Amino acid sequence: MTMSINWFSAGATALVLLLTFGLLGAMFLIIKLSSDDTGKYKVLKDMVETLFETPAHLRSGSPPKNDADNKEAAAQSAAALEPFVETCPACGDTVTEAHQECPSCGLRLQ
Numbered sequence: 001m002t003m004s005i006n007w008f009s010a011g012a013t014a015l016v017l018l019l020t021f022g023l024l025g026a027m028f029l030i031i032k033l034s035s036d037d038t039g040k041y042k043v044l045k046d047m048v049e050t051l052f053e054t055p056a057h058l059r060s061g062s063p064p065k066n067d068a069d070n071k072e073a074a075a076q077s078a079a080a081l082e083p084f085v086e087t088c089p090a091c092g093d094t095v096t097e098a099h100q101e102c103p104s105c106g107l108r109l110q
């Protein structure tokens, strides 16, 4: 009876060890394949990146992100030049986005 319990315990331990090494081996294989830059395992790589929650732009310091930032900055400066018609705070003359300075009194508007 005692022998059979020991055998069961040993079998369970062996199974756990086998599973652990199997998982480690699978993980190592996945990481090894995912670090392959040929694009052959692109899907696998994306999967691993999703698993480890590492954004793609952090892994490959890609310039397209800077491009997006530049576009954003350009959009913001474009928004700053939105058309407007206001009265000059100094002389009350009408000024628009086209005026850097008030045409009447020369007050700097931007």
Ligand SMILES: [Zn+2]
Pocket: 088, 089, 090, 091, 092, 093, 102, 103, 104, 105, 106, 107
């Ligand atoms: Zn003015």
